[in-house]
Amino acid sequence: MENGIKGIDTFKELYMSHFQAVVGFCHTYLKDREQSMDVTQETFFKLYERLDDAYSRRNAIAFLYITAKNLCMDVLRHEKFNTEDVDELKEKLYSDDFFLDEITNQEMIRFVQAAVAQLTGRSLEIARLALDGLGNQEIADTLGISINSVKSRKKEMYSKLREIIGKEYVILFFAKYLLKIEK
Structure with a gap:
């Protein structure tokens, strides 16, 4: 180097x-x-x-x-x-399609993890528990809050994540799509 x-x-x-x-x-x-x-x-x-x-x-x-x-x-x-x-x-x-699909999948996972890391407080806790596969009631029980609080926080969290991830997802989607039709 x-x-x-x-x-x-x-x-x-x-x-x-x-x-x-x-x-x-x-x-x-x-x-x-x-x-x-x-x-x-x-x-x-x-x-x-x-x-x-x-x-x-x-x-x-x-x-x-x-x-x-x-x-x-x-x-x-x-x-x-x-x-x-x-x-x-x-x-x-x-297969080139498999290769491109896997790159896209891994980059999306990376974008989501980076976006989740930008959350704070309860939103971060809820996001991590949801990513671990817990349902709303399980998250509420784990955090000792009401299920309505979980739903409300999730709604706010998803809105914020869409803002953070939106552009990168669109770029990956179009890059993958354009590469496939150029063949």
Whole structure:
């Protein structure tokens, strides 16, 4: 990696904002959390080796996902599969649609997590409990508040989240859609 401050700052920011998204992306291929973490660490190491001040943020993100996909494929090639598994994997994993869908899914998860992190107080507590799969009554019981308070806070929370996420979601949706019709 070049010694440029911009390159180091870009790497730190990408690592903090995209590490979990890349782990999730790898997990869709590997179905193993530990392997996914290892591949993600190797992916970021490869980025660190190559990143310099000339890299744009967009190029670095593309590099992350393409490198992660290639490393996952290497892991899968080295594992033993029966013939049916190999044919199914080839069809699914080599598909550009699958690759784009997974990038979109992981980036949306990242956007939602970043948006939820911007919430405060009860709204943050309610959002985290809802993301853990708890229903309104379970959230009310857990927090010791009325179910109407939960519903009211959720309504406010969803409005705020739509404001925060809205633009990024639209951008991802159109990027994915436009990439598919260009083929």
